[in-house]
Amino acid sequence: xxxxxxxxxxxxxxxxxxxxxxxxxxxxxxxxxxxxxxxxxxxxxxxxxxxxxxxxxxxxxxxxxxxxxxxxxxxxxxxxxxxxxxxxxxxxxxxxxxxxxxxxxxxxxxxxxxxxxxxxxxxxxxxxxxxxxxxxxxxxxxxxxxxxxxxxxxxxxxxxxxxxxxxxxxxxxxxxxxxxxxxxxxxxxxxxxxxxxxxxxxxxxxxxxxxxxxxxxxxxxxxxxxxxxxxxxxxxxxxxxxxxxxxxxxxxxxxxxxxxxxxxxxxxxxxxxxxxxxxxxxxxxxxxxxxxx
Amino acid sequence: xxxxxxxxxxxxxxxxxxxxxxxxxxxxxxxxxxxxxxxxxxxxxxxxxxxxxxxxxxxxxxxxxxxxxxxxxxxxxxxxxxxxxxxxxxxxxxxxxxxxxxxxxxxxxxxxxxxxxxxxxxxxxxxxxxxxxxxxxxxxxxxxxxxxxxxxxxxxxxxxxxxxxxxxxxxxxxxxxxxxxxxxxxxxxxxxxxxxxxxxxxxxxxxxxxxxxxxxxxxxxxxxxxxxxxx
Numbered sequence: 001x002x003x004x005x006x007x008x009x010x011x012x013x014x015x016x017x018x019x020x021x022x023x024x025x026x027x028x029x030x031x032x033x034x035x036x037x038x039x040x041x042x043x044x045x046x047x048x049x050x051x052x053x054x055x056x057x058x059x060x061x062x063x064x065x066x067x068x069x070x071x072x073x074x075x076x077x078x079x080x081x082x083x084x085x086x087x088x089x090x091x092x093x094x095x096x097x098x099x100x101x102x103x104x105x106x107x108x109x110x111x112x113x114x115x116x117x118x119x120x121x122x123x124x125x126x127x128x129x130x131x132x133x134x135x136x137x138x139x140x141x142x143x144x145x146x147x148x149x150x151x152x153x154x155x156x157x158x159x160x161x162x163x164x165x166x167x168x169x170x171x172x173x174x175x176x177x178x179x180x181x182x183x184x185x186x187x188x189x190x191x192x193x194x195x196x197x198x199x200x201x202x203x204x205x206x207x208x209x210x211x212x213x214x215x216x217x218x219x220x221x222x223x224x225x226x227x228x229x230x231x232x233x234x235x236x237x238x239x240x241x242x243x244x245x246x247x248x249x250x251x252x253x254x255x256x257x258x259x260x261x262x263x264x265x266x267x268x269x270x271x272x273x274x275x276x277x278x279x280x281x282x283x284x285x286x287x288x289x290x291x292x293x
Numbered sequence: 294x295x296x297x298x299x300x301x302x303x304x305x306x307x308x309x310x311x312x313x314x315x316x317x318x319x320x321x322x323x324x325x326x327x328x329x330x331x332x333x334x335x336x337x338x339x340x341x342x343x344x345x346x347x348x349x350x351x352x353x354x355x356x357x358x359x360x361x362x363x364x365x366x367x368x369x370x371x372x373x374x375x376x377x378x379x380x381x382x383x384x385x386x387x388x389x390x391x392x393x394x395x396x397x398x399x400x401x402x403x404x405x406x407x408x409x410x411x412x413x414x415x416x417x418x419x420x421x422x423x424x425x426x427x428x429x430x431x432x433x434x435x436x437x438x439x440x441x442x443x444x445x446x447x448x449x450x451x452x453x454x455x456x457x458x459x460x461x462x463x464x465x466x467x468x469x470x471x472x473x474x475x476x477x478x479x480x481x482x483x484x485x486x487x488x489x490x491x492x493x494x495x496x497x498x499x500x501x502x503x504x505x506x507x508x509x510x511x512x513x514x515x516x517x518x519x520x521x522x523x524x
Contacts, residue, residue: 006403207371
């Protein structure tokens with residue numbers, strides 16, 4: 001360890017020499033790795049954004065419960081109590097028919113004039129319940145068993161579709177992580193092997209002088225890390241630019257899509273990409289070093 | 294320091310390089326190994342450096358066994374050796390002082406000692422003025438001296454010099470031989486292989502190992518040169 005600390009400057013200098021020995025090849029590798037990691041980061045972003053959007057939507061997941069219009073106040077209270085006792089119900093409240101009318105006016109916007117054709121308020125009061133979406137099936141079953149409940153309306157189809165999109169991103173993301181990981185490891189280990197081959201005489205001399213394998217390997221490990229972490233930084237810059245554009249594009253015309261906070265999103269994605277690049281750099285360099293012995 | 298008992302070396306292709314070598318070399322001795330090309334001189338040095346392991350027999354270098362099952366000893370032994378290779382094995386593109394320092398770096402010498410020891414070693418070989426010249430721009434003889442400086446700067450217990458005078462003119466060759474001999478005075482064991490017997494015929498101290506077809510015959514040099522004995 002003492003030997004490593006004493007020679008940090010030497011390892012950096014040697015790493016620079018090894019990098020310069022195949023300068024253009026290394027520069028191209030750096031950008032290739034950057035682009036590969038960028039594609040990976042895009043998939044992770046899609047996955048993260050869709051997951052967050054879904055979880056935000058899930059938190060807002062509601063069902064509307066309609067009862068017999070002639071139900072008396074006592075029975076309605078009993079219905080609400082029964083609803084609140086069901087596992088998965090977060091909260092519930094009565095939406096009076098006036099509020100239901102107002103809501104529909106807002107939804108229809110300019111087309112709300114159509115409501116004027118009705119002499120009376122056509123809406124019925126109902127019970128609005130926020131639910132845990134994962135328990136929607138059991139909630140539906142139990143509610144339907146409550147006396148005086150006539151009909152339950154939910155937006156299950158939309159939620160299920162969103163869930164399947166997120167699953168798709170997850171599968172795609174896993175596949176991309178594996179593909180990108182393997183290709184980065186192959187590239188890095190090949191570069192390291194090439195570097196070792198180009199320096200085999202010097203390495204042999206170091207071995208004859210009694211240098212440890214760690215002493216010999218460190219400059220090559222540094223080159224591997226420079227290539228992957230450098231690639232990670234390129235990917236992070238590209239990702240930042242693309243996400244900033246995406247957020248500006250979505251936040252304006254599509255304000256109802258609940259995107260996760262941009263700074264938090266970018267910060268976590270950049271950290272993930274840099275950690276992945278660091279990890280791939282170490283693994284790739286190790287494989288390159290061990291396979292060249 | 295070095296002890297060989299019934300050492301045989303046979304390469305994978307079946308070439309028999311050393312046959313039943315028995316010898317003992319003490320600390321601070323100077324040993325000249327002579328013999329025709331292919332006689333086994335370099336093979337013997339390879340054994341001492343741990344580049345090859347004995348096919349059979351016992352070989353102890355610097356108190357450690359050098360057999361296949363003792364591979365972990367090899368790096369420790371190499372760290373106590375100052376090797377001077379026939380083809381120098383200097384790192385191209387680096388200066389003379391960088392090469393000398395590299396030999397010490399691998400040992401983990403403190404940084405403050407690196408420059409000091411390197412300059413001292415280069416001074417010993419008369420190359421202080423070329424310390425910051427790239428080895429690629431040095432003459433053959435100068436490169437040989439850088440290789441020697443790299444070996445001695447490590448303050449080794451044992452210097453192994455393989456044909457250090459090869460390709461040098463007589464004047465430079467004698468100078469190199471005298472330089473290597475001088476390290477004996479610092480209680481360093483020096484082992485030199487050479488096929489240039491004219492360079493050592495007037496020397497009156499040290500041990501002479503005559504290698505022929507893998508067999509080694511040990512003789513004392515100088516006045517008691519006639520006291521030949523086969524070990």
